[in-house]
Amino acid sequence: MYATCAKLRTCKGVSPALRAAFHGVSRNGNGSGARHPQLRASTVWSPSSRRWYAVDLNSLDSKWRQKWKEEEAAPRLQRKVATPQQDNRPGTKYVLPMFPYPSGSLHLGHLRVYTIADVVARYHRLQGDDVLLPMGWDAFGLPAENAALERGIAPGDWTRTNIAKMREQLDVMNGSWDWSREVTACEPDFYKHTQKLFLMLHERGLAYQAEAEVNYDPIDKTVLANEQVDASGCSWRSGAKVEKKKLKQWFFRTSAYRDALLRDLDELAKGNAWPERVISQQKNWLGKSTGAMVKFPIMALGGVNVGAAIEVFTTRPDTLFGVQYIALAASHPVVGQLAQSDAELQAFLDTLPGLPPDSKVGYLLPQLRAINPLAYHDDTPDATKASLPIYVAPYVLGDYGEGAVMGVPGHDVRDHSFWKTHHADQPIRMVLAASEDESTTVFPYERPFVAHGVMTQHSGAFKGKLSQEAGQTMVRMLEAANLAKPVERWRLRDWLISRQRYWGTPIPIIHCDSCGAVPVPDGDLPVKLPTVPEHWSGGKTGNPLESLAEFVKADCPKCKGPARRDTDTMDTFVDSSWYYARFADPHNAEQLFSPEASKILPVDTYIGGIEHAILHLLYARFIYKFLASTPLMAGFTEQTSSSAEPFKRLITQGMVHGKTYINPDNGAFLKPSEVDLSDPASPKVVATGADATVAFEKMSKSKHNGVDPTEFIAKYGADATRAHMLFQAPVGDVLNWDEAKISGVTRWLQRLHDQVVALSASPEEPGQARDLLESSFQKVGSMSARELAQWDADTALWRHVQRTIASVTHSYDDVYSLNTIVSDLMSLTNALLSSKADDNYKRHATSTLTKLLAPIAPAFAEECWSVLHPSRGSVFSTTRFPTQDGTLGSAMLQPRKQPCAVQINGKVRGVVDVAPPPAGLQGDELKQWMITAILDSQLGKERFSGGKYDLKKAKTAIAVRGGRVMSFVV
Known part of the structure; x- marks a missing residue:
């Protein structure tokens, strides 16, 4: 697998940097000769170490970041100039992570979202797309102002200092940001x-x-x-x-766009373009509900004049027979009027700010009673005709409906709780039941019946009717008397x-x-x-x-x-409601952006936390729909502008949790110095020797579980950190950050680098792997046993490569399964290292693996590419992302042998290599073909043709997975 040291000394096929590094170390044992910057002491390959040299990932990061800067390779990953010809064609991608607030320190949550964004951008660039990946700063807001007050400095000075620090931190992440488009919300030009x-x-x-x-x-x-x-x-x-x-x-x-904001959520839900959780939260926040506005006439005592009726919005007119009180919000006009002459009411109102919003306290208005509008109908039960008490209650929202609710304790949870608090000794009227059988039965109702059902005996002439139909009939009946009307209401304000x-x-x-x-x-x-x-x-x-x-x-x-x-x-959310559009034309002094530049929009892939589901994302949708109705946005008409959406696809990454150590005696979070980690698998409390409890929780100073990403990168390298970050969990899941587990990633990268260096010593042959396969395939019929064994090794490796391309491409497109890319590439690396394939196939396989890895570990991939192909230039600017070459489904890659597990009485008794069964063979034909093939094999003759496991005496036989498993009962 590895070239000999002698071969390396001849320097055939080895890059000048590596050649110089080898000679510099090998000339004298103390390493005083010139050394390659990526070499450490004692790094020459030896049979015992099976390693050319221990790759220094941090040095690779620095080397390639400098090369990207010098050669302007990084800016080639973004679209720098917006032109109609460029941006109106397929193949342009706008990838954007939510821009950060400049706190002065990036955390692992930042690292996760920016790693994902950069990986997606680099993947699309390798596919030949023109990609925009900008960066900016959400720089206004209360945190900066409060920090400035605490420190006695201007918030602008504080903010700009923090931006400078965070730019340095972003630079070491190996990101490909287009800094030429940087925007800062607190600068006058923004x-x-x-x-x-x-x-x-x-x-x-x-x-x-x-x-x-x-x-x-x-x-x-x-x-x-x-x-x-x-x-x-x-x-x-x-x-x-x-x-x-x-x-x-x-x-x-925002209410002017509420219908469009709600309607277009259905479009965003298609194909899971936006997460269902975000769609659901926005629908709930918009809160469209249809119901009726019902008038409850007022009986005023003592000369009080508050109007003829109180209007109540309800989505459940079918419960009107069950109304037992009216409750008003503290902000209701009637309450304000009465408080002017009622000192007790005013004193009650003064206590409300300190109460929780779901408090069930209430103030009974002594001078007012309400009448159920159904009371004016002769067939209404007497209980419903009785006048209703009116309360002021903090659980009633002043900005929803009309700031008044009809209290139906039998069929609403909050009303039930309120009634039990103020009228515990009075009955609750149940006007609905689950079925007609229950509608005439008396139950001890300890909780309300909140579903639709059948009207009970307390509903007069409506008894036995389905409640939804009865509710509609009641509204029409009251509408004729000018006491109700159908309406819709929204929670959105x-x-x-x-x-x-x-x-x-x-x-x-x-x-x-x-x-x-x-x-x-x-x-x-x-x-x-x-x-x-x-x-x-x-x-x-x-x-x-x-x-x-x-x-x-x-x-x-x-x-x-x-x-x-x-x-x-x-509000600083105004800045973030449109910043993504400014990136399209960040230096335009006269306009937010030009119509030509707007053709970059909308954002193709937007990445950020689920916590922004309502605030930022809802506001951004509103502003974008408005902008689409202006001359600034090209391609929209007055009719289509309301359907415009700023983000085609939304990716919400999970939080990053840190490892915490807890004292089992008192539940206190332990500082690092208070934990004995001499045995990482069994951490101890230093003070007591007790086993510390280990848990993963949201990172915070109080839990002593924060991780500085820049320190981590300095220790392990940016590419290893990126790969570790992605490998640990699916993008949408919580990531439990465990530093110890990065060792698996660093070992993998080292082993891959060893393979690259070993292969670089052999000459690079022209042509593609498919060409080699086609040429060899013509000779299969005349190959010797040794040549057939080589053919099997070559095709097995290339099958693995083709399957990996398919799997990895799917995962990059999906984004949420980026973690499987790392595992797939680890699997391919293992296959490479154990394969006996010819070096030509290994070179092609390793080149493919390098390109598949490049979006995740860009500097490492650049290094591997330059070692394998020293004259070709950057992997990002001179290559394309691998695609399947069509060999996987061809006869060329059909294995000559396939393993068949022989299962007897439920246990595997051997694995036999047999020829693949003819295509289309099924049922009994497949079963008989496989039995014959097994018995004709060497192992079949030795183990399964007599004695305890004689397959000829099997009672039953079943072929599973196309013959890859044969199950027998003997």
């Missing part, structure tokens, strides 16, 4: 166009200012969008309990984009007492953030823009009179 986007929306009525009850974060001192408040009513970032305030704020009218903080894009609006809100003229953009060094050095809180007179004072663009500049900044 946020100028974010402001233009705002004004385009404003001109179309899609950006507007309105007073509304908003979510206010008391820690970060800013307003939050609904999407930024979690299910517990806490801020997505600070964790603070969110307060409700009435403020005048800026909104984007317009996007609140105002933020009362400094570090964001200034809103380009000037407020004039005479002219109102006036857009800043295009020629005056960008509205730049002023520098306020005294704010950061003084550790002040709040928004410095509000008190900065030179920023606030402005002239009205319309009347030229005195006016004031808007001091709010935009």
Whole structure:
């Protein structure tokens, strides 16, 4: 398998670098001669080590990164100039990982998403596609502002320093980023166009200012969008309990696109282009529901005048007979009116901000009662005709429906809980049952019946009817009396984009007492953030823009009179809602991007975390649909623009969990210094000697399980780290990061490199492997036994190569199964090392393997390619990704022998090599053919033609897997 040292000394077929390295080490034992930069001490091949030299993967990374930079090989992996001719043809690919927030330190989650993106980009480049893979920075936001306040420096200085650090970290990952297209959200040349986007929306009525009850974060001192408040009513970032305030704020009218946002999710779901989990989350957040708006007439006591009726939206009109109370949100107009004269009500309202959103507390309005609209019909049961109490309850959402719900404790979980809290001794009216048999039966209902079913005896004339049909009939009946109407409602609310903080894009609006809100003229953009060094050095809180007179004072663009500049900044999700489009034309000073450059869009493959399913991804879809309706986007009409989508395919990678060590005595997380790892398989607590509990959890400082990817790369090399990252788990799964397991990857790369160096010593023959096969195939009939054995070895290896090409190509296309590529290539490497095939076939197989590996381990592949083919240039610029050559299904690669496992009474008693059965042979014919072939074989004659395992006496025989297994009962 390996060339002799003597052959290497002749340097035949060996690269000059390797030749020099060999002579430099072999001339004297102390290694004082010139040494190849990838050689370590004691690295010359010997029979005992079976190794030419221990490859230094870090040195290879540095070597090839420098070559890519010098030869501009890396930029050839991306499309640098957008032209109509170039971007309007098939074969262009836009691959994009979600751009990072510049915290100053990349973590393993970053490494995972950027490795996946680079692998996908390099794969498409090798296939001949023109690939765009840009990088930028999501550089605005509260974290930078808060970090600046803590350190007494400007957030711009903090952010730019972090960007410089993270660029260095990205550089050592062997990525192929197109830095010529770099964008930074906090730079004026970017946020100028974010402001233009705002004004385009404003001109179309899609950006507007309105007073509304908003979510206010008391820690970060800013307003939050609904999407930024979690299910517990806490801020997505600070964790603070969110307060409700009435403020005048800026909104984007996402509701104008709600039908398109919902409709097109079905298109994104086709072919699993987007994960089902993301599709489901967006559908739930859009929250379209059809139902009825029902009027409940009001009985007011004591001269209170709150109107004639309270309107309630319901998706379950079939439960109207079961309404036992009405509940209002704290923000309902009736509540606000009554609170002005009811001190107890106001005191109750003051307690609500501190309560969880699912609290079942309630305030009974003493002066109001409601009437069920069905009460006006003669055949309605008396229980339904009784007046209804009205409560103020925090579990009622003020921004959904009309801020009022009809309480049906028999058929709604929340209503049931509320009723049991306030009326534990009163019966619950069940107006639906699962079947007609149950509709007349009395049960001790401990939990509500929430499904559709059959109307019960409490439903008057509707008893026995199917509930859905009965509900529709009730709505029509009430509609005739002007007490109900069919409607649809959405959970989605317009996007609140105002933020009362400094570090964001200034809103380009000037407020004039005479002219109102006036857009800043295009020629005056960008509205730049002023520098306020005294704010950061003084550790002040709040928004410095509000008190900065030179920023606030402005002239009205319309009347030229005195006016004031808007001091709010935009939600940073505005930046990320369109940045992917800016990469198409990042240096355009006048437009967000040109119509010509827009032909790069949309993104073909977008890669990022599932946590962005609602916020970023929903906003980006909204903005892209809007942009498609403008002259900026080529190829869309007014009719088709609403169907535009920014990301054709979405890949959501799993999180990376780190190994944690836990003290079994107290559950405390142990620091590395507190764990004895002298036996890695049995970690001990240093203080007690007890066995430490090992678990994989989300990385955090408190768990002492964080891993610095740059330190890991410095230790093992970028390519080994990339391969290890991909090999450990499918892309969509959680990755349990275990450093110890990288040794399998480094051993594999070393063994492959040994094979490359050994083969480089033999001359490279012209032609393709298929040509060699065809030539030899013509002589099979006249080959000697030795030649046939060689033919078998050659074809077996090439079969493995062809199958690997098919499997690996499928995995690259799928993306989610990149882990199987590494295992497939390891398998092919093992086959190469054990194969007795001719060196020509091994060379072709190794060249193919190198190209298959190149997207994952680019520097290592470049090195292997240069050793195998020193005159051909870069593997990325001079080759194409391997495709099957058509030999796999041909007669050439049909094996002359195939193994057949002989199973007797359930146990394998031997494996016999037999000729493959004729094509199309099945059933009894196949069975008889295989029996004859087994008995004619040498092993068959020795073991299966008499004695204990005499197949001639078998009671039954079954051929399995086309004869690869024969099962006998003897």
